[in-house]
Amino acid sequence: FPGTAVSEFNKIVLRACFTDSWGLVSWDGGRYRPNDAQYIRDVWMKRSFGAMGQPTSHGRFVHVYVNGLYFGLHDMTERLEDDFFASHLGGRKEDWEINADFAGGGTRWNQMMALANSSAIATAAGYEAIQPYLDVENFAD
Numbered sequence: 096f097p098g099t100a101v102s103e104f105n106k107i108v109l110r111a112c113f114t115d116s117w118g119l120v121s122w123d124g125g126r127y128r129p130n131d132a133q134y135i136r137d138v139w140m141k142r143s144f145g146a147m148g149q150p151t152s153h154g155r156f157v158h159v160y161v162n163g164l165y166f167g168l169h170d171m172t173e174r175l176e177d178d179f180f181a182s183h184l185g186g187r188k189e190d191w192e193i194n195a196d197f198a199g200g201g202t203r204w205n206q207m208m209a210l211a212n213s214s215a216i217a218t219a220a221g222y223e224a225i226q227p228y229l230d231v232e233n234f235a236d
Contacts, residue, residue, distance in 0.1 A: 096153035096173070101182045106174035109159060111167070112137070138170060147236075150183050203228060 096104075112134050138154065145151040154172030158165070173179055177191040192201040207228035215221035225231070 096155060099153045099183075103182075104173055105178040105182075106176060108172050108174050109157070110137070110154075110170040110172060112170055134168065134170070141172075149233075150180065152179065 134156070138156075141151045141154065145153075152173035152175055154170050157169055157171045159167060159169045175193075176195075177188040177193050180186075180191045180193075181188045192203050194201060194204050207225060210216060210221065210225045210228065213221065216225065222231075
């Protein structure tokens with residue numbers, strides 16, 4: 096991908112952008128409406144996030160054909176998993192804890208959330224205790 100120092104990618108995703116495309120039939124008045132379709136919404140957010148100095152996946156639009164059949168425009172992007180963070184930020188895959196299931200996090204996530212949700216967080220000691228888990232300055236930014 097242009098604009099990244101990483102030259103090997105373990106996982107990529109072909110995002111169909113279905114909810115941001117004209118092909119969606121929406122049965123309610125929610126966010127996903129074909130009249131408001133824009134393929135650039137997610138791409139703009141990722142690029143803006145990266146421009147602020149944050150780690151973000153890189154991608155590009157591609158036309159997808161499967162067995163000669165055209166499947167449309169897709170956003171080919173890096174998958175945000177442990178190997179992505181190891182490649183872009185350093186360390187080994189095993190050093191990164193990724194919470195893919197919102198039903199429950201990993202050990203370090205649970206420890207951080209217990210600190211954040213406790214009354215101790217309002218104290219200087221609680222603020223210091225959360226530092227190993229949370230980059231507070233970056234989080235506040």
